[in-house]
Amino acid sequence: MPVITIEGPAGISKEVKKELIEKVSQTAADIYNMPINTINVLIIENEADNVGVGGKQLSEIK
Amino acid sequence: MPVITIEGPAGISKEVKKELIEKVSQTAADIYNMPINTINVLIIENEADNVGVGGKQLSEIK
C-alpha cells in the first residue's frame, strides 16, 4: 500500500503504460513521502462501449 | 464524481450497456439531485469462471 488503480481507455501501448506506472508512482511516493517500493499501480483498460460519461455511452460520443 | 462501477456478467450487448449507462446515470442524478454530466459509469464484464457466489464458482453453478 498505497495502491493506485487507473481506470482508463483501452488500447494504449506498453510504453504509455510504463510511463504511467513510473510517473504516477513517483508522484505518489514524493507527495506521500513514502518509499517508491511501497507503491502498487493497476491500469485497467475500458472499452468505449463500457464507459458512461454524463449519461452517454462513450462510444456514442466519439 | 459520482462514479458508478457495475461489476456484471460478460458478453452483454452494446445496447444493453447503453441502456445500463443511461438509466443508472439518470437514476443516480435524480436521487443525488446532481447534474447528469457529473455521473461516470464503468461496466466491468466478469467471466463466470472468475466469479464466486456463496463459495461456489459461478460457472459451476450454471
Next chain:
Amino acid sequence: MPVITIEGPAGISKEVKKELIEKVSQTAADIYNMPINTINVLIIENEADNVGVGGKQLSEIK
C-alpha cells in the same frame, strides 16, 4: 454478482441511500434480466477534500 459500487458525496441521508439501493438494484435487475436478489450495492461516501474533478479538489470548486 452483479455488484454495483456507487462512489458519491459524503453526508447523504439514510433515506437517500435506501432510494439509491432500491432503484439502482431494480434498474440493473431489469436490464440484465436477472433476479433482484443477485444484486449487491455498495455506497461509498467521499469527502469533498478527497475528490478531484478536472485536476481540482472538489472542496475548492464549491
Next chain:
Amino acid sequence: MPVITIEGPAGISKEVKKELIEKVSQTAADIYNMPINTINVLIIENEADNVGVGGKQLSEIK
C-alpha cells in the same frame, strides 16, 4: 500485486482484521504459488445503511 480488497461490515475488531489479513494473504499466496510478501490486503468497512442486498438496505433487513 496481488491486491485483495475485502468489502465487509463495519465495526469489526483489530484482532478480526489481523486474522483476515493473515489467513486471506496466506491462502492467496499458496494458491497463486507466489511469495506472501507480494500480497496486499485492504479491508473496507461498510455501514449497514450503505449496503444493498437483493434491492434492500442491509440495515432494514436486520
Next chain:
Amino acid sequence: MPVITIEGPAGISKEVKKELIEKVSQTAADIYNMPINTINVLIIENEADNVGVGGKQLSEIK
C-alpha cells in the same frame, strides 16, 4: 456482502480460480462468522504490462 475482489496475475487456470473462490470465501465466512452464501468473490486478471510494483512495470521486472 461481503464482496472480495482479488486483483491478481492473468492466465491462471479455471481450477486455480475455483480453489481461490472456495478457500477465500470459506476463510472470510469463518472469520466474519457469517454464512458462506453471503460471500461474493471477483477475480480480476491483470496483464504484467498493466501492473506497477515499486514504480516498475511488472513485465519489465520478470
Next chain:
Amino acid sequence: MPVITIEGPAGISKEVKKELIEKVSQTAADIYNMPINTINVLIIENEADNVGVGGKQLSEIK
C-alpha cells in the same frame, strides 16, 4: 473517465490531498494525451489496522 483511485494511508492533510489530485491528474492527462477536465481522482484513506502488507497488519509492522 479516466478515474484514478488512490488507496493510501489515513490522516493526510487537505494540502497533501490537493497536491495529489493536481499532480496525479496532470500526469495522467499528459500521458494519456487527454484534457485534464476528463480526469476524476478519488483518495481513499485506510487505517493501518485495515491494511495488510506481506500477510502482516500494517499497524503491527510500525
